[in-house]
Amino acid sequence: MQFPESWLRAFCNPPLSSEALADTLTMGGFEVEERRPAAPPFxxxxxxxxxxxxxxxxxxxxxxxxxxxxxxxxxxxxxxxxxxxxxxxxxxxxxxxxxxxxxxxxxxxxxxxxxxxxxxxxxxxxxxxxxxxxxxxxxxxxxxxxxxxxxxxxxLQLDDVLITIKLTPNLAHGLSVYGIARELSALTGAPLQTPAIEPVQPQLDDKLPVRVEAADLCGRFSGRIVRGVNTRAATPAWMVDRLARCGQRSVSPLVDISNYVMFEYGSPSHIFDLDKIHGGLTVRWGRAGEQLKLLNGNTVTVDEQVGVIADEREVESLAGIMGGDATAVSDDTSSIYIEAAFWWPAAIQGRSRRFNFSTDAG
Structure with a gap:
């Protein structure tokens, strides 16, 4: 997990030097593997x-x-x-x-x-x-x-420090800046700043039917339709910079927002092009022989041990790991479906390795 120290201090800012902060995290079980400046000297x-x-x-x-x-x-x-x-x-x-x-x-x-x-x-x-x-x-x-x-x-806050933490499997809550800030607050007694997140009232009554067939795969599946998006808009520079300091390149506004929320709060999400979904969505285990072309260009074959999200025609996403190419957003996208789900850890663990890749969402 890599992140800028300034982002961490926006949530919890104890009166410690950068080095002392890193030592505190390490002694608390969050081993700081590396500290380096955001930019070389000039x-x-x-x-x-x-x-x-x-x-x-x-x-x-x-x-x-x-x-x-x-x-x-x-x-x-x-x-x-x-x-x-x-x-x-x-x-x-x-x-x-x-x-x-x-x-x-x-x-x-x-x-x-x-x-x-x-x-x-x-x-x-x-x-x-x-x-x-x-x-x-x-x-x-x-x-x-x-x-x-x-x-x-x-x-550009180029004297910021990039911190890389080596996490053990039992510390998955440290896979977000806010999660680490909670630990830092507990370790130092410094107050935790939790921003108020006001619910967004829907302007549409539109809903996409979703059926969860595998309760042992997905504990909660939620989503929202948004229409009239402008996918050609520019991602704000401050967001691009924070993502870059987490080792994530800017892709497009929708993808960047999804990644930003994941790095900040540890909540992965996926954005579908609504107009490319046929009928509704079904959350289920895969079926032997089903294939899916992923966003990374690879085509994978799934089986009954791999969770998927499918529409009425085909598999559209590897559950909790990576979306499919068929419903990917593009510059021509105008309506989207934002999915945020809770996947049971045992249903996600090890699935990426079967296909020889890993993702931050997984």
Whole structure:
């Protein structure tokens, strides 16, 4: 289980240093296997806004950008990123900045220089150049409300610490940030902050019929229909960042929300494209020979020892483990069915290994 310390402290914030907090968890049975910074060291990198971007006179792949970095004067910076355009805010390394060490282990220092005859007064940075991810397809675009000139380390909380806990099988309640916060509160006496979650009143009377045939597989199955969703919306940057610090890449808004709730509260869920479900759903044990193409692209064959969710035509999901490709949400999805169920642990354990993969939900 990997998570950022700042997320844990949002629920329980004892007066302990980062190291002492890790020691407390370890002595409480939650072995902290690793602590590492959210980002490698770098200096003098601030928020810059591109005010102008024109073609370099001597290079097809370069642009000359006028950048407001909050320094009192507009900076002239040559940039080769394909997404360098007017209006976006990006990390700007000022002259004298030090970027994270490269392959040689030495920091990369930014100096005043010329690129193909044009002076460059700094450098606009990608996520990879800051050591935040392997993405080097373009500049790291910051949110529109990022204050020009603000220190990027402070803005993105890059001095946060990522904690990895090695859990034993009897500590499954530690597979969520809130679950670990409960333990930390019990160990230290620091108050546990439990956010109020107000019930969402339904605006629709629509229901999807669900039949649970196997009570030894599923103790409770609940779901809700939501219509008019916009799957092309952007996941908020703060959610993308928290997921990334849990080792989870951003996929799409619906998938990201589902994953976020799982990491925060330990409650896996699954989102179906409602229009791809034929009739209702049946929760049952599999039947010998039934096949299912999963979201990871694999096609598996189930039997009577594997729980499934099926519609009137075919199996649509491996119960509690992974959804199927046939009912997956896409950019064209407009109506969804959100499922949240309690699966008996004995009905889930070991099933993923049969198919040579594991999932966070499982």
């Amino acid at each position: 200096t003098k990198i601030v928020v810059g806004e591109i005010k102008e971007a024109v073609q370099h006179p001597n290079a097809d792949r370069l642009r000359v950008c006028q950048v407001d970095a909050g320094q009192g004067a507009i900076l002239n910076i040559v940039c080769g990123a394909p997404n360098a355009r007017v209006g976006i805010k990006v990390p700007c390394a000022l002259v004298g900045a030090e970027l994270p060490p490269g392959a040689d282990g030495k920091p990369f220092k930014i100096k005043l220089g010329k690129l193909r005859g044009v002076e460059s007064q700094g450098m606009l940075c990608s996520a990879r150049e800051l050591g935040l991810s392997d993405d080097h397809g373009g500049l790291l675009e910051l949110t529109g409300d990022a204050p020009v000139g603000a220190d990027v380390r402070d803005l």
